[in-house]
Amino acid sequence: MDDVLKEYSKQLPIKIIDEVKKSVPKNVSKSKLKEIMENILEEYKSMKVAFGESVGLISAESIGEPGTQMTLNTFHFAGVSEMNVTMGLPRIIEILDCSKSLSTPMMEIYLTSPLNKGKGIKEYAEKIKETTLGECIKEVSVNLGNSTIEVETDDNKMNILKITKNKIIKIVNTSLKGYTVKESGNLIILKPRGKEDTVNNLFKTKEKIKSIYVSGIKGITQVLPVKKGEEYVIVTAGTNLKEVLGMEGVDSSRSFSNDIREINSILGIEAARQSILNEVTKVIDVQGLNVDVRHIMLVADTMSISGLVKGITRYGVVSEKSSVLARASFETPLRHVINASISGEKDELNSVVENVMLNQVIPVGSGVPKLVVRKE
Amino acid sequence: MTEVYLNGKYVGDVENPQEFVDHIVTERRKNVLTDNLNVLYNEKNNIIEIESSKGRLRRPLIVVKDGKPLITEKHIAQLEKEELSWTDLVSQGLIEYLDALEEENALVAFTEDDLTPEHTHMEVSTLSFLGVCASLVPFSNHNQSARVNAGAKNQKQALGLYVANYLIRMDMDVNLLQSPQVPLVRSAMHTISEYGKHPSGQNLVVAIMSYKGYNMEDAIILNKGSIERGLGRSTYFRPSIAEELRYSGGLIDEVGVPDKEVKGYKSEKDYRLLEGDGIIYPEAAIAEGDVLIGKTSPPRFLSSMDEYNLASNLRRESSLTVKHGEKGVTDMVLITENEEGNKLVQVRIRDLRTPEVGDKFTSRHGQKGVVGLIVNHTDMPFSASGIVPDLIFSPHGIPTRMTIAHLLELVSGKVAALGGRYVDATTFDSEKESDIRNELLTLGFRENGTETMYNGLTGEQFEAKIYVGNMYYLKLKHMVANKLHSRARGPIQLLTRQPTEGRAKEGGLRLGEMEKDTFVAHGASLLLKERFDADKTVVPVCEECGLIAIKDEYKNRHYCPVCGDDVEITNIELAYAFKLILDEFKSLCVYPKLQLKSMY
Structure with a gap:
């Protein structure tokens, strides 16, 4: 079998030969296999694009025409609830322009067993999510008499996040300069060091306290465990590929972000090309439209051919x-x-x-x- | 405490908002406050808004108290005897005008039967929430709202008798329907608006069926016999206006037959219809290019030097001619003067328009369509009683558009025509469908309006029963005669040498950016070049400096304005528009150097 396939290895791409290997029964006769290969070769040759064919324009028309039928500004609800993702024409524009700030950055995190069976996934997801101090306190108030700030912690929330009061004090201490932090009863009291602070400044720090980073991965604002086929995955709003891929329990070979620039900087240009392809295909499929992959491949190739991801804008591909x-x-x-x-x-x-x-x-x-x- | 805003400005607070609002309303009904004042108590935001500004849309409603309308039988009797008028009812506070704001606080009953103690107002009539045009749509309560809208809009474009004194008017671009009829199926608004005095359609016999595919995609089939009997026949009027303008230096335009010496003299044939005063005579048959009003203008740019120059002292020809693609008969000539006291001549052209393929017709239900075929009377389908339809409408127009009223009008029209009466099809208040059907049965027809019909070409009986009846059809002002346009060669623009744009200028049909792309996608590159050859030019180029050289036709020599005579100059072929852009580059101080090389 391998001998026959080897004969064709120069005329056919490896991918096709691999596919034949997979789908042809092991006990196939030599003549039968040869016949199959001849047919494949003929089909392959007929699919080749003729010299002088304006592939670029045909791609543009093939993507553009179904684009006119696309429902403008649709939000696709990926998963069960809450998470909404930009789809439709705005998303296509976002991908092809290679925008820096996406309207809905998103990640899909695949997990290794036992997490992908759904065991302890909720706690794990909570660990990924970025938590700020504002989420684990009940109330912040300004005591004008003593010119201090009083923080009342939410013990319930803290239990879920597995954070102790001491840890919070530590975090506040390191991120807020010029304040002494003390625990008194169920309150945490912040006192300005040295001179008394102005009232205005006190109120400013009061707001600042709420946005202090406590735990989780920065940039990920929402997490949602979703069952996808047989396994559980975590869908997130906000992305941080670098941190997530480094986490234990994450299947780093399959997890991905929808931010093409981020993928390019972390996984390289080939991954970026593939993700352009995937993201465009996803939008087109959701709309129930049908565009040949080769058109999208051509676009993805032109965007990534220089080794950097370039949008189809006057600063990107056109300037080249x-x-x-x-x-x-x-x-x-x-x-x-x-x-x-x-x-x-x-x-x-x-x-x-x-x-x-x-x-x-x-x-x-x-x-x-x-x-x-x-x-x- | 509730904040009070008058015309959007804060004016104060009140303790008891409901009482305050009620007080304002009662004072308004008592005529203590102006009638042009509306008030809204916004409970959610706890504010009161009072509006008395200009330009609000308001509509009249009957005031209701304790579930009883304030207008009683007594008032109606008085109204009939003309002892009371509408303004009396308003000033007595029986009817009041609400704007969009106050409607938020009102509960309006549609009919008297709907009234409950909670209601505050009642509609004056079930028709009153529709405008004039929308209430002219028969059975419109059976239609999808979008179709009523379209039907109302279409009626504004219908040809009819728009004024009675059209003979002495000089209106621009108007049409008159020659034998308009009053609709058989009518609504109350037809009476109110005195539709009979300005009708704009005709009652046609309509069959809903297909005819050899010529009524696909909303097209309609017309009976040639009917057209010859006057169906959809209209007249088109359009005046041409010429003025004797005054220029600086006491120079003036002159209406008259131009001299042969005049600059731009056409040909004697073109002036043949002019009388001694330089104006065409009435009832002259005219065609494209004929002069209607002969006129000459003084020469342009008259400088002191030119006064001694005989050649430039000639007057210019500036006659008014029949526009491209127009024909007709001169209908009336009017000579008068304008505000400045200059002589003003108007010539009205009249053109008879019989329906032709491409003219637009519509029923009153937004079911518009274009004539797809005109069929000989003898080839039209006919019924057992010998009725031949004037118009064939495609059944495919019905299901998606859901214009039930269109179908209802068809049977109602049939009943009206056979019974010799009008059918009332007022919105929400029409005759009952079952009554109409029964009446049709008593008239000796199938109650559902279908009839057995025969193929006009073969004489065979159709398997299906055909739905036929009478409908009021309108001819719309969009006629092909005003739109048909094509061009092979013709005028070009001075600057770009590309074809002019638009029908009036006999322009070209643009092959745009996306159309160009289709040629590229097909790889039809030579065809594309040929299609864009309209501004093709041959330009001499200096091989030395790469700029456009000069060809002197008189001396038959080429030279370069930069490098002189002693250089090689080659002719190249390119789009004139490109030569222009090269010139524009030069004006930007950008040097566009052309480097030539042989194509082969």
Whole structure:
């Protein structure tokens, strides 16, 4: 079997050969396998794109046309409740523009056993979630007479989070400078060191106290354990891939974020390319539309080909175009023309847009082959 | 304590809000306070808002007390005897106008039967929440609301008798329906608005069926025989206006037959219809290009040097001609003067418009459609009694749009036509469907309005029973004759050398950005080039400096304005628009150097 497959290894991609290995029964005869491979080869060749085909434009049309049918601004509720994720056209724009701040950053955390069976998942999720001091106290009040701040802790909440009062005092001590922190009864009292503080400052610190970081992973504001197929996963609002992937109990080979820039900085460009593909496909699938993966692959490839993730904007992919005229025809023409003139740029007129502008035959399709007749 | 706001401004507080509001209302009904004043007690936010500003939409309602309307039989009797008027009812506080604010506090009963002690107001009539146009839609309570809306809008575009003195008017762009009829199926609003004095449609025999696929996608089929008998025949009027303008230096335009020497003289044939005063005579058949009013203007840019120059002293031709694609007959000529005392000439053109394929028609239910085919009378389907429909409507227009009233009007129209009476189809107050059906039965027809019909081409009986009846149809002002447009060659813009835009300027049909993309996607690159050849030019280029060179046609030589005569100059072919952008680059002090190389 391997001999036959080896014959084709130069003509077919490894992925196809691997797939054949998996799906063909072990006891297949040599002639039968050969027949299968011949058929696959023929099919593969017929699927190849012809030279001069304008794949980019066809991709643009193939993604753009179903895009017009997309329901604008839909929120898809992933999982049972609470968590809503931007979907539809706004999300597509977000991915393709490679925006820095996503409207709904999100992670899906896969777990190793026994956590993925749902054992202790709630406590584990709570551990991931970023907790601030404001969540484990009942009340903060300003005692104007003594010019102190009094914090009343919430013991119930603290039990769930497994935090002791001492720990809180420690945290407050390190993150708030200029205050002495003492425990008195069920209260924690903050006293300004040295001179008496102004009332205004007291109220400011009162608000500050609430946002002091206590435990969990920074950036993750919400957690939601969800059953996905056979196993349990944790869906989060907010992302912090670096920290999460380092945690014990997390299946770091499958967990992911929806922030493509973050994936690029932590897992590298190949992962980013794949996640562009996954995220676009997800949106399109949710809308019940059908777009061939190869179109999305082409987009993901152009966005990541330079080794960095670049959005399809005038600062990203478009600025990489070699033709001045092509760049100028897409937003801010003056800037491009003037910058080009400063460095004396040369436009070779190799692409489509420039040649349409000049009313010349575009180097695509029937414009590629040239026929010269020698005069006798 | 409740805050009180007058026209959005805080004016004070009151202890007992409900009492305060009630007091204002009673004082208003007693005419102590102005009638143009509305008050809202917003319990949720604990504020009172009083509005008396301009521009609020308000509507009249009958005041109800303890579940009884204040207007009684006595008042109605007095109204009938004209002892009371509407303003009396308002000033007596029996009817009051509410705005959107006060409606929040009101509970309005729709009919007298709905009244309970909680109600504060009652509708004056079940029709009163609709506007004039919407209440002209028959059986509109059986329609989806969007269709009533569309139906109301369509009626505004219908051709009819828009004024009675149209013969002496010089209205721009108007149409008149030649034999308008009063609808057989009517609502109370038809009487109120005296619709009979300005009708705008015709009662047609409509069959709901398909005809060889020519009524797909909302198209309709018309009977040619009916058109010849006057169906949808209309007249189009449009005046042309010429003024004798005054220019600086005492120069003036002159209406008259232009001299042959005048700059831009057309041809004698074009002026043939003008009389001695330079104006066309009435009832002249005119076609595109004919001159309606002959006019000349003084020469432009008259400088002192030019006064000695004979050639430039000629007047310019500025006659008014029949516009592109228009035809007709001159209907009336009017000579008068404008506000400045300049001579003003208006010539009204009249054009007969018989329905043709592409004209737009509609029923009163938002069921608009375009004529798809005009069929000979002999080829139309006919019923056993020999009735031939004027119009065939496609059944596919009904299910998704859910215009039940359209179907109801059809049977009602049939009953009206056969019974020799009008059918009342007032919204919420119409004749009953069952009564209409029974009446149709007594008239000797199937009660559901269907009839056995025969194929007009073969004479065979249709398997299905066809739903036929009479409906009021409207011809809309969108006629193909005003819209049809095509172009192969024609005028171009001076600046870009690209085709002009728009039908009036005989413009080209733009192949836009996305259309261009489809050519690229197909790889039809040579076809794309050809399609964009409209502004193709040949330009000489200096091989030395890469700028556009000059070709001197008189001396038959090429030279470069920068490098002189002694350089090689090559002709290249490119879009004129690109040559323009090169010029614009130069104006930005950007040097666009063209480096030429052979394509092969």
